Amino acid sequence: MLQSAAKVLSFASATSVSRGIAAGIRHYCKNTPTKLRVSQALSGAELGSNIKVQGWVRSVRAQKANVFLHVNDGSSLQSLQVVASSELSDPLLTFGSAVEVTGILKKSPHQKQPVELDAKQINVVGECNPVDFPFKIKERHGLEYIRQFPHLRCRTNAFSSLLRIRSEATAAIHSYFKDNGFVEINTPIITSNDCEGAGELFQVEPSGPDYADGENFFSVPAYLTVSGQLHLEVVSGAFSKVYTFGPTFRAENSQSRRHLAEFYMVEAEISFTQSLEDLTKVMEDMFRFATEHVLAHCVEDVDLFHKHVTPGHRDTVDAMIKNSFPVITYREAIDILRRSSERFAFPTDWGCDLKTEHEKYLVKHCGNIPVFVTDYPYDLKPFYARDNQDHPERTAAAVDLLVPGVGELCGGSLREERLNLLSARLEEAGLEDVYSWYLDLRRFGSVPHGGFGLGFERYLQCILGVDNIKDVVPFPRFSHSCLL
Ligand code: 4AD
Secondary structure (H helix, E strand, O other), X not given: OHHHHHHHHHHHOOOOHHHHHXXXXXXXXXXXXXXXXXXXXXXXXXXXXXXEEEEEEEEEEXXXXXXXXXXXXXXXXXXXXXXXXXXXXXXXXXXXXXXXXXXXXXXXXXXXXXXXXXXXXXXXXXXXOOOOOOOOOOOOXXXXXXXXXXXXXXXXXXXXXXXXXXXXXXXXXXHHHHHOOOEEOOOOOEEOOOOOOOOOOOEEOXXXXXXXXXXXXXXXXXXXOOOOHHHHHHHOOOOOEEEXXXXXXXXXXXXXXXXXXXXXXXXXXXXXXXXXXXXHHHXXXXXXXXXXXHHHHOHHHHHHHHHHHOOOHHHHHHHHHXXXXXXXXXXXXXXXXXXXXXXXXXXXXXXXXXXXXXXXXXXXXXXXXXXXXEEEEHHHOOOOEOEXXXXXXXXXXXXXXXXXXXXXXXXXXXXXXXHHHHHHHHHHOOXXXXXXHHHHXXXXXXOOEEEEEEEHHHHHHHHHOOOOHHHOOOOOOEOOEOOO
């Protein structure tokens, strides 16, 4: 009965779901097929049952008697092998087409896959012309090539792996904070403060005929956030552990491999801190927890990167997890750079900002594992960084985490909680009026506190070994590019 139903449908050469339904699929079947995701089918669930999978064709191979397909629906890297009699073959069944396959899930006689779907019916839901489709069957396209097609690249193995890893890493980071007593705070995306002048700001203005030129919707200039820190600091006046994880915007005129105009930042703020160690512990624990989680839950996806995209990177990741992260002061960092025989493009005098070339050198010097650099010159850091009062080399209690391949992954500091010191610094900068609310936080129940921000895309670059930040974000935004 099933067999004849399949024939009816294949001869009809169904090109749409509606045609399949019109043909009365379900009436011909003894039992309604169970709809499974590809990952569920691969796990052997419903072995021997009549099932239905829906997805996109990743490979198609016709032999005399049979046609073999691989169908993928994004639930796993591995696709489900479908074996169909050649009677079910259809010229529209091409690489990239969307299909709906019904059949019996069976143990596969081949070692390559645990199960295969013995197809009784195949509907081509969405056609795909393989000549025009920019990805070609059996070709392993490079990340740079697929980046040209932001609307299609999720259909490649590499980018779908990246998206699953990104999703799992996001979940891991939320779990870490939840398990450790942090409360998630949704800090605003539109804000009237510019945090620290951390980067160039995007100004937010309404558009449309109702708004005259130059009219401020909020009556004050408003911007897309460059950091949720100051809002977290507000909440840390009542909650001792808070975090936020959301989009962050910087109008940096840079096309570099580690800068985006829109990126995700994980930020934490902790009250009642005693030293920078209270921050470095959280950064290190979170890094290790999230990385171990991703390695354990995305084995095949991570392997794709570590074996095919960035061979050899797995050893670097293993070393990052195994070893505790060394801590050096900025002074020690400068000494290391000055002693090295490397010729740097930028100066390495005390007081100079560390550039990517310096950061990468320091990481290598410390064994190619993440390294904390602490106690930066006071003048290099924003107004909120806590003064170490260590004259003559005046430093601030700030810390950056530098990681292999990327350089700076996290930036943080203890915050200046002493009202007199903070107001003096703000006054010096002419900012005491703008930040009067911030000074209030120090007037009413001020406690020593501190926090940090981690660039989520840089984190993914670091664990996967991906060179360009544009390859770890679904839709990259950077200067002169905002596709889609
Ligand atoms: O060091 P940053 O500027 O720190 C802050 O914004 C603090 N207010 C955070 C805090 O203390 N709550 O940024 C934090 C991290 C950087 O270390 C880097 O990894 C990432 O954010 N980052 C970027 N990632 C991608 N594209 C950019 N343009 C980035 N700018 C910073």
